[in-house]
Amino acid sequence: MNSSSNHANTLKKIIDSDSLLLSIGDVANAIDVSTRQLRYWEKKGYIKSKISKSGQRKYTYFTLLQAGDIAGYINEGYTLASAAEKTANNARIMKRLRQFLQTRFDNGYEIEGGYEIDLGEIKDVDAEQHLHIDLMEDGESFFQIKKKDK
Amino acid sequence: MNSSSNHANTLKKIIDSDSLLLSIGDVANAIDVSTRQLRYWEKKGYIKSKISKSGQRKYTYFTLLQAGDIAGYINEGYTLASAAEKTANNARIMKRLRQFLQTRFDNGYEIEGGYEIDLGEIKDVDAEQHLHIDLMEDGESFFQIKKKDK
DNA sequence: ATTGTTTGTCAACTTATTTGACAAAGGTGT
DNA sequence: ACACCTTTGTCAAATAAGTTGACAAACAAT
Structure with a gap:
């Protein structure tokens, strides 16, 4: 289905790479929140991270979107708990959209x-x-x- | 054009966020090259990075794609110089596609x-x-x- | 045979991240 | 009013990651 082995792969990755895991500072800067907030939100169960071999948090791009979404609602005046609740629906849509695009951007x-x-x-x-x-x-x-x- | 202020933004960002800047280790892991390679490729002018206030390299997602593309050609046996040359065309296409999708994923x-x-x-x-x-x-x-x- | 390319590795130094603790502002409930 | 819970900031001590520069080695190019 894909034309040149290595190129179609790059095409697919424009959506976002599965193998990309982000450091906490980079996520914090990207969505304009503090690293303290990201750690706390994780402790409360609103976002997830993987822990690297050396013990550092690594976030998927999806989690970055999720956290950015939460931050957006917080800036609109919601509490953390209700902001996180509001993002649950968006998260489902994002996952679905991402999956759909990954299958279609292949050729x-x-x-x-x-x-x-x-x-x-x-x-x-x-x-x-x-x-x-x-x-x-x-x-x-x-x-x-x-x-x-x- | 966009429905709920903060949601449509999230939609657009599924393509990839402009405000995301990646650390060298995260890029290296994502595309399976060494940090030494990324620094050398930059020194030779094949990829670019921004330098943070504290003096660390930060890469855009586009640069990650570019470097991943170069790595792909190197794995196929090309020299660095010819690999970089081959990616120039892909880079143009990626930029165009990204821009197109950013304008269309808005509603x-x-x-x-x-x-x-x-x-x-x-x-x-x-x-x-x-x-x-x-x-x-x-x-x-x-x-x-x-x-x-x- | 000599030079240039490309990457690994080591050293010394600076910046980032981790956990745990204390503090403070604001909301909730009695 | 008082006692809690939520949420974030900040500090300290430790570990990990990033920086430059240098030396080395494998390999390609001339």
Whole structure:
């Protein structure tokens, strides 16, 4: 399904890499909270971390999003507990969306005048007709429906 | 355009956060290279890093992808110089794709039985008909074309 | 044969992270 | 009012991670 072994992998990773584990300071800076807050939120069970061999917390990108979401609600005046509750639904959606995109961003290739990604089938559309993203060298980018390649 | 102030932001960030800056060890682990390699590749001008206030290298997610791409070609037997050259094209595509997705993933909302994202117009399709991603509570996820909401 | 490329490793120093503790501001309940 | 719980800041002592510079080794290029 993927064109050039190593390239399609990179394509998929634009969503976010499974193998990426973030340090606490980098997460804190990215979402503008303190490391104290991240540790406390974890202690209370609102977020999770993996512990590295050397004993340091490592966060997935998903957890960064989750924590950033919590921080957003806290800034709107919610308590930590209710902020965390509100993010539970968003977390489910994010997981679903991420999984969906990972399966669909799997087939990219060069075309005349640009680059194209085959995103597969569209509901209620002939299965031969696939959704594509075209990134053209003239600067245009768009979704397009056309017959799948083979 | 975005529905709930802080949620649509989270949606957009599933692609990857601009404000995320990664430590050298986390990048090295994610793409399975040594920190020595990352520092050397930077010295030779193949990748870039920002220096934090305290003097530490910080990498964007884009740079992680770039370095991972280089590592992939090196594992296929290319020299560093030719690996870096081969990634230049991929880097352009990644940037274009990222930008495109950032503009399109801007409008998500709850619907009957699930969650929907309006991805906007499709080339050569009536502008009233928008592409959507539907993530249904029954487990189904799909692209769909339907009239835009308003 | 000599030079340049690429990575490993070591040393000395600075910055980050860890846990545990004390403190303080604010809310909750009696 | 009083006693709690929540939430975050800050400090201290210890360990881990990051910095530069140097030496070395494997290998490719000229």
